[in-house]
Amino acid sequence: MDSIQILERLIAFPTVSRDSNLDLIAYVTDLLAAHGIICQIIRSPDGHKANLFATIGPTDAPGIMLSGHTDVVPVEGQNWTLPAFEMSERDGKLYGRGTADMKGFVACALAACLKASKMTLRTPLHLALSYDEEIGCIGVHSLIDMLATAPQRPLLCIVGEPTGMQVATGHKGKLAARAICRGREGHSALAPLALNAIHLGCDFVSALRREQDRLARDGTRDGDYDIPYTTVHVGRMNAGVALNIVPNLCQLDFEIRNVAADNPQEILDGLRKEASRIAAEASAIAPEAAIDIDITNTYPGLDTPANSQAVAFVKSLTGANNTIKVAFGTEGGLFSRDLGTPTVVCGPGSMAQGHKPDEFVSAEQMRRCDDMLEKLLEQLSDHQFKLRD
Missing domain, CATH: 3.40.630.10 (Zn peptidases)
Structure with missing residues (x-):
């Protein structure tokens, strides 16, 4: 054959x-x-x-x-x-x-x-x-x-x-991770008294975008790639039950695709610090506020x-x-x-x-x-x- x-x-x-x-x-x-x-x-x-x-x-x-x-x-x-x-x-x-x-x-x-x-x-x-x-x-x-x-x-x-x-x-190598953003549920008519987990998620997405901007501007470059620097990408966001309920949970799936000279774990460590900062600020509204990040998969470049x-x-x-x-x-x-x-x-x-x-x-x-x-x-x-x- x-x-x-x-x-x-x-x-x-x-x-x-x-x-x-x-x-x-x-x-x-x-x-x-x-x-x-x-x-x-x-x-x-x-x-x-x-x-x-x-x-x-x-x-x-x-x-x-x-x-x-x-x-x-x-x-x-x-x-x-x-x-x-x-x-x-x-x-x-x-x-x-x-x-x-x-x-x-x-x-x-x-x-x-x-x-x-x-x-x-x-x-x-x-x-x-x-x-x-x-x-x-x-x-x-x-x-x-x-x-x-x-x-x-x-x-x-x-x-x-x-x-x-x-x-x-x-x-490039890849590190896939999941961020679980925890807020406090409530009636949407009283939304300011609750903590919207989607808002926490959006704040974390902003942190991811800032990190991407930094990598594109100042990160290690490998000109053999079409995109010559390490990239950060959000692929999925899941949250919410009904429009009149302030959600207490938001899940984000994101990835880091790194050039050989960059350590994705170090990038993730920096993102974890940002997540902790965002959650700490939100704890003034709800002490249970948290953003937990787990690695779901990784493979080397x-x-x-x-x-x-x-x-x-x-x-x-x-x-x-x-x-x-x-x-x-x-x-x-x-x-x-x-x-x-x-x-x-x-x-x-x-x-x-x-x-x-x-x-x-x-x-x-x-x-x-x-x-x-x-x-x-x-x-x-x-x-x-x-x-x-």
């Missing part, structure tokens, strides 16, 4: 993050097993999802790992003109949920594994497929734990998120040196002369931090099409990815690698 045929099968599995990916994992397991490739399955604690890891070639040496996630974002509320979970081909574009993000790469990686099974590799090829990447790189942790205790760790990881087949050496041997190797596979950094997060930062594995991001398609209706990847991008992996297999069959960075 070629990569586009495999992609058609992958799209047909509606692996939205809230649902199971086990049917897709079973398909991949059977496909690889038919070519003599044994897969290691790492199930989620509830058993409804799984990671997959496979090695082609020698098992007593570290290899090159191709990494992708199997989950996709929902399609509800989007104006799709083509079936979301069926592949449609028009004018050289392959449509369907996950084509760009990132089943296109997974299909190319699987096609490469099938080719590799017929070759004699001196350096092994590893395949790593994860779940729940779209909700914060959550599922991959158990796979990383397994690799951390394995006799061999991968020499290099290529995360195939869509980069237009450019070699990306970095992405990626910052692989552009002049490293690992980056030079991947550039040699693609023919690239330069590198980029991407705005979106990936599992690459975890592989780099927790395993010490040099990691780059390189895959077919563009995130400009990801998460949108009528998502697509071009057949030309798939071909370019196939070509990159074909060159990788040639290198793995010719050499026993020892990358030194």
